[in-house]
Amino acid sequence: MNERLFGIHGAALTLRSERMGVIASNIANAATPGYKARDIDFNAALEARLARARGAMPADPQAGMVWRAPTMPSLDGNTVELAREQVAFAENAVAYSATLSFVQGKVNTITRALKGE
Amino acid sequence: MPDRTPMTLFSMTTRAMSAQMVRMNAATSNLANAGSVSSTEAGAYRPIRAVFATELDRASGLAGVTTGGLVRAETAPTRRHDPSHPLADRDGFVFEAPVDETAEMVEIMESARQYQNLVQALQTAKQLMLETLRSQ
Numbered sequence: 001m002n003e004r005l006f007g008i009h010g011a012a013l014t015l016r017s018e019r020m021g022v023i024a025s026n027i028a029n030a031a032t033p034g035y036k037a038r039d040i041d042f043n044a045a046l047e048a049r050l051a052r053a054r055g056a057m058p059a060d061p062q063a064g065m066v067w068r069a070p071t072m073p074s075l076d077g078n079t080v081e082l083a084r085e086q087v088a089f090a091e092n093a094v095a096y097s098a099t100l101s102f103v104q105g106k107v108n109t110i111t112r113a114l115k116g117e
Numbered sequence: 118m119p120d121r122t123p124m125t126l127f128s129m130t131t132r133a134m135s136a137q138m139v140r141m142n143a144a145t146s147n148l149a150n151a152g153s154v155s156s157t158e159a160g161a162y163r164p165i166r167a168v169f170a171t172e173l174d175r176a177s178g179l180a181g182v183t184t185g186g187l188v189r190a191e192t193a194p195t196r197r198h199d200p201s202h203p204l205a206d207r208d209g210f211v212f213e214a215p216v217d218e219t220a221e222m223v224e225i226m227e228s229a230r231q232y233q234n235l236v237q238a239l240q241t242a243k244q245l246m247l248e249t250l251r252s253q
Contacts, residue, residue, distance in 0.1 A: 013249075025180035082234060096245050
């Protein structure tokens with residue numbers, strides 16, 4: 001039902017919100033020795049979500065989770081690069097806004113149809 | 118683990134910000150004690166450092182940060198010959214705290230930048246959450 005109404009945007013919005021959390025975790029751990037920065041491969045993760053929604057094999061929740069390859073690994077084993085995290089966070093925030101407006105548009109369409117305007 | 122409420126973006130950022138605060142306070146204490154002298158080698162001030170550790174919340178996939186505690190640096194204090202100093206020992210030596218002011222300043226600056234970054238990220242996330250809430 002959810003998928004028929006919102007298309008891929010419902011799953012995409014959840015995923016964008018999760019990715020925001022993952023990138024915020026990287027930013028929070030910018031000074032933790034040995035911390036390995038993570039990211040979500042959006043395409044792969046969305047594919048897994050949609051497959052699960054269609055009732056295919058239960059995909060593992062970690063699908064699409066990738067480690068970030070550092071440009072220059074630091075001595076303490078930390079692979080967070082603040083500049084890259086900032087850019088990824090900004091990009092994700094914009095994409096979140098876009099997906100949100102798609103969802104809003106869908107809701108508006110349905111509401112109008114129900115009201116019969 | 119004392120509290121088992123699920124980690125949210127807000128609680129995670131709060132903890133990370135307090136961790137940065139501990140780190141900044143440690144560096145500031147070191148700066149404040151730079152140049153302090155003692156009459157014994159054991160009594161000299163040793164710089165302190167905050168040690169960070171990741172705490173992974175499996176339920177939400179968020180990774181917060183905690184301060185695992187403070188460690189004292191093992192650097193030996195500088196021995197300086199200064200017989201006229203009131204704290205000089207029998208041979209006329211005083212022991213000066215081995216604080217590297219430049220390194221501490223850099224530590225404070227880095228910490229401030231990361232703190233700022235956290236605040237920015239939280240602001241953006243909060244704004245997006247509010248937009249989501251307000252949409253009909």
